[in-house]
Amino acid sequence: MSGVIKTPDTLEKLSVLSKDAQYDLACACGTNEADRRRRSNDDKWLYPVTLPNGGSSVLFRTLISNVCVNDCRYCPLRNGQDCRRVTLNAEEVVSAFLNYLKKGKVFGLFLSSGVIGTPDNTMSRLISIAEILRKKEHFHGYIHLKIIPGASDAAVEQAVSLSSAVSLNIESAGESHFQRLSQTKDYMKDIIHPLKFISHLTGKERRYHRVKQTTQFIVGASDETDSELVRYMGGLYRKLDLSRIYFSAYQRGLGESDIPGEKMGGSNHELLMREHRLYQADWLIRKYGFSADEIPFETNGNLSLNMDPKEHWAALHPEQYPVDVNQADRKDLLRVPGLGPTTVVRILRERASGSRFHSVRDFGPPHARLTKAERYLKFS
Numbered sequence: 001m002s003g004v005i006k007t008p009d010t011l012e013k014l015s016v017l018s019k020d021a022q023y024d025l026a027c028a029c030g031t032n033e034a035d036r037r038r039r040s041n042d043d044k045w046l047y048p049v050t051l052p053n054g055g056s057s058v059l060f061r062t063l064i065s066n067v068c069v070n071d072c073r074y075c076p077l078r079n080g081q082d083c084r085r086v087t088l089n090a091e092e093v094v095s096a097f098l099n100y101l102k103k104g105k106v107f108g109l110f111l112s113s114g115v116i117g118t119p120d121n122t123m124s125r126l127i128s129i130a131e132i133l134r135k136k137e138h139f140h141g142y143i144h145l146k147i148i149p150g151a152s153d154a155a156v157e158q159a160v161s162l163s164s165a166v167s168l169n170i171e172s173a174g175e176s177h178f179q180r181l182s183q184t185k186d187y188m189k190d191i192i193h194p195l196k197f198i199s200h201l202t203g204k205e206r207r208y209h210r211v212k213q214t215t216q217f218i219v220g221a222s223d224e225t226d227s228e229l230v231r232y233m234g235g236l237y238r239k240l241d242l243s244r245i246y247f248s249a250y251q252r253g254l255g256e257s258d259i260p261g262e263k264m265g266g267s268n269h270e271l272l273m274r275e276h277r278l279y280q281a282d283w284l285i286r287k288y289g290f291s292a293d294e295i296p297f298e299t300n301g302n303l304s305l306n307m308d309p310k311e312h313w314a315a316l317h318p319e320q321y322p323v324d325v326n327q328a329d330r331k332d333l334l335r336v337p338g339l340g341p342t343t344v345v346r347i348l349r350e351r352a353s354g355s356r357f358h359s360v361r362d363f364g365p366p367h368a369r370l371t372k373a374e375r376y377l378k379f380s
């Protein structure tokens with residue numbers, strides 16, 4: 001019948017909102033880089049993830065609303081954009097999630113949202129869902145709540161008290177880059193203050209020390225270089241003790257035509273490669289003992305697109321190689337391109353029990369990574 005506007009049901013809303021949630025990757029449970037863009041083929045709000053213990057499971061992840069009063073110029077959901085706006089109420093989210101949970105299809109929930117009216121109004125909607133699940137439904141599993149920029153300390157604390165993990169996207173490496181992207185958000189007040197406050201609540205020996213905090217940069221929307229992003233990332237890990245930092249490559253065409261990211265050269269593929277290289281730099285800092293100052297960059301301030309940052313560092317420090325597998329300490333072994341923490345632990349363990357290594361074949365079955373490592377090693 002023409003002229004009748006049908007109210008969307010929960011599945012229709014989920015279908016719209018989960019599509020929009022794909023730009024937000026900052027989930028603390030996916031340990032695998034690929035996890036954050038994988039979605040179920042059918043119910044696209046279900047995300048297979050690798051758990052920190054190596055197992056795998058599925059996360060129910062959605063925005064509760066794609067309505068937003070903000071003007072983030074890189075975001076397809078910004079105020080004034082012509083897109084289909086829908087909002088899920090608490091009952092809809094709870095009942096859809098519990099339905100999947102009872103069938104054993106999901107293990108946890110990741111909720112985010114556009115800003116409906118005010119930050120605290122949006123926070124109270126997110127919090128009420130977590131509250132129903134925790135207090136009424138006695139769900140004790142994984143809940144990740146997005147903290148809305150500009151949320152009050154009271155709302156942040158309430159969200160933290162109900163969550164396994166929280167995240168607030170930092171978006172840019174510093175205020176000046178951020179100002180090119182939004183006029184409605186205040187970088188220091190709306191983003192940096194709550195990030196610090198969450199860190200205060202979740203720090204070591206604090207009441208909520210079990211709650212993880214993560215954040216996300218958007219790569220290539222503004223004009224910061226990778227070196228600025230890496231320096232900022234190092235500071236966030238050091239000063240705010242974040243669990244993880246994520247990167248999301250800006251995809252050209254989604255934002256306003258005059259933002260820096262639209263005017264700069266390079267394809268979307270290159271932006272995804274920048275994102276990939278930033279994750280590699282992040283691994284070097286978190287798992288390989290590199291400091292942010294040691295990460296090498298090209299003369300344009302970005303990470304090399306042609307080689308990973310560890311290989312780049314090795315190329316700039318030929319005097320450090322070859323590394324002697326039978327003598328070197330952990331730090332030097334971890335600097336060998338192609339050797340990861342697991343292999344290094346094995347080498348050290350076997351050396352401690354008296355074994356000696358004669359070639360990379362002693363590390364395990366042939367693999368491209370080991371072939372790469374071979375030219376940086378010697379076996380005394």
Ligand code: SF4
Pocket residue numbers: 068069070071072075076077078079113114115
């Ligand atoms: S706050 Fe900004 S990034 Fe988030 S949904 Fe609104 S416009 Fe998009």
